[in-house]
Amino acid sequence: MIPFSPPRIDQKTIYSVTEALKSGWISTGPKTKLFEENLATYLETDHVVCLNSATAGMQLILNFLGVKAGDEVIVPAYTYCATANVVIHRGATPVLVDVNKDDFNINAEAVKKAITKNTKAIIAVDIAGFPADYDSLKAIVNDEEIKSLFQPSNDVQEKIGRIMIVADAAHSIGAKYNKQFTGHQADMTSYSFHAVKNLTTAEGGAVCFNVADLFDHATLKQQFKVSSLHGQTKDAFSKVQIGAWRYDIIEAGFKCNMTDLQAAIGLVELERYPDTLSRRKSIFDQYTKGFNDQDWAITPTYQNYNATSSYHLYMLRIKGINEIQRDEIINEIGRHQVAVNVHYIPIPMLTYYKNLGYSIDQFPNTYHNFEREITLPVFYNLTDEQVETVISTVINAVNKVIG
Ligand SMILES: Cc1ncc(COP(=O)(O)O)c(C=O)c1O
Incomplete structure (x- = not known):
């Protein structure tokens, strides 16, 4: 049988995971940190936050944006359920729109027609790895008439001042748009490293930011890290350092951090990507x-x-x-x-x-x-x-x- 998409697991992968297993540190730690740094270098961006899935990445992004009941988020009808479910989990409404005839990506005209005063974000999906039409989406959200419809309901939305563009880049790490990697078009981007993806960590994902004119990316990274670990101010690795056991919880966060076992696979995958x-x-x-x-x-x-x-x-x-x-x-x-x-x-x-x-x-x-x-x-x-x-x-x- 010719299989559909088995992962590329070889001696290098096995060695890297074994090394992590033997190191005594198997949860989030030095390998995750290194994988984040290497990903940022590869993507030519400044900060990457590794998580346990692309779904978690989109959840953290919508959480950051403060999307809530009564809000609408525009999502293509042609996508995996994760893109819509993250909106539903916020208590908000996914407003589905049609895709293009020639490729499988969200149709910009349909997006424009679907915008209301309740629209807080658009999640564009780079289906099959082919980037969505970000130039058109950016032109739409920056259009003065559409901007004047936008009704911010918290400080983050106030600061952004328009509908946010989120990229569901589950398929598209390494794809390029206007000569730049995906991650440089949308305001925030979420990648997947699920087992069938081009670059896998068994399960996994990562977020990167493209809002440096409004927010400090290093602070955002720290904020997303905290949100990915119950709102805890220190991860387990930082807490084991001498005298550093005390922590605080500053929000009711999620639990979706990447482990070093996953990062050990990712480091090998990225090197040969x-x-x-x-x-x-x-x-x-x-x-x-x-x-x-x-x-x-x-x-x-x-x-x-x-x-x-x-x-x-x-x-x-x-x-x-x-x-x-x-x-x-x-x-x-x-x-x-x-x-x-x-x-x-x-x-x-x-x-x-x-x-x-x-x-x-x-x-x-x-x-x-x-x-x-x-x-x-x-x-x-x-x-x-x-x-x-x-x-x-x-x-x-x-x-x-x-x-
Ligand atoms: C388009 C799309 N978005 C999101 C996801 C979710 O990715 P993950 O499994 O990493 O949460 C997938 C996974 O297949 C996907 O295909």
Whole structure:
């Protein structure tokens, strides 16, 4: 079976985790600190806060912004549930909007139409690793008319003075927009290091900031660290230093810190990440070349005039098919020992959100993209021969199902 996306675990990873295990310090400590510093260097930013997931990162960002009941946060209908759930956990309302026809990212025009006096943030998702249209989103939130609608309800919102842009960059570490890494466009960005992501720590995530004109990033980092550990002023590592046992709790914080075992994996992953990205790019190129002469194939955009993907998900679309045919094609591919996937079942098609009153009928691009989509395997150790096998298996399956 050609698997979908196994993590790259080798002797280097095993050695690094073993070293952390033997060090006697397995929770948040020196390796997490080093991983944060190395991530900041890689991302060409000043401060990074490591956490146990991208979800936690978005929770901390919305917590910082003070989003609460009655507030609205604009979220694409085409995303993983985490993007909407973090809004619901604040007691606020996720306002779903449609995505683009040509790629899978949030549609800027739809965002503009969805803004009300209650809108506090937009969460843009860089689906598949391809950056969202941040230039348009920034133009919208800075538009004087839209700014005048904005009603701040706390000091942070007052200081920002407009709708905040948050990046759900779960897929897009290493992707570029206007020649800069993701992390430099939105006000705050949350990355994922979940097991299937390009760069993994088993479970994990990180936040970086892009609001230096308004806030001191070093202070923000400290504030997010405290929020990630129950509101405790010192982490366990600082507390074991002689005489430093006393701590305080300054808020009812969360519990979502990264451990040194996770960071030990991340340090190895990050060191070889440029190599990972270049292998993933060549797999994307091989797929695109392989499907280019199939008139039913819509290959994904992973590069345009101002954006370059992190090559996270190869989201192929098949022209003219419906959901039933897509599922038959997937089954046929599976029978030939190739694991594929679908990203994502749109939010308004899932029971919980349907029960809240969301309906897929209002998001035609989202549905149309979803019903035709199949995600192909991409991982570092996937060989060129295996990529050829995937291509021929997909072509045969499509021909069999739609003739
Ligand atoms: C688009 C998107 N956002 C958020 C997440 C959540 O990431 P994590 O599992 O690190 O919380 C995921 C995870 O798959 C995702 O795909």
